[in-house]
Structures are given as structure tokens and as C-alpha cells.
Amino acid sequence: MKKLKLLTDLEESYTELRYKTSWPTRTQLVKSAIIVLIASIIIALIVLLMDQVVDNIMKLIYSFKN
Incomplete structure (x- = not known):
């Protein structure tokens, strides 16, 4: 009985993906890929900038300790 339900679910999934889903050109x-790439680069640069700022603050704090 479970195999029949699994097969039915697979057939329904295939039918939906094949005939009811609109695929991008x-x-x-x-x-879309270019937009994601540009956004990823911008976010990476922001994280790098934040990392550099925190690193410089920590170096400043530890320089007073010595």
C-alpha cells in the first residue's frame, strides 16, 4: 500500500513540475544570476569592512594593555 502512495506522489509531483510550473527563460x-552575484559581492565587501573595523578596534584596545 505504501509503495502505491509513493508512486502516486511521484507521478503527481512530476505532473506538477512538468505542466503547472512556469520555468524562467x-x-x-x-x-537573476548576475543580480545574485552582485549582491553577494556587495555583502561580502560589507562584511570585510566590518571585520576590518572590529580588528582595528581590538588592536587599539590591546595596544593600551601593553
């Missing part, structure tokens, strides 16, 4: 996919 190649152009839309490339544009």
Missing part, C-alpha cells in the same frame, strides 16, 4: 535566469 534563459535570459531571466542569467539576469
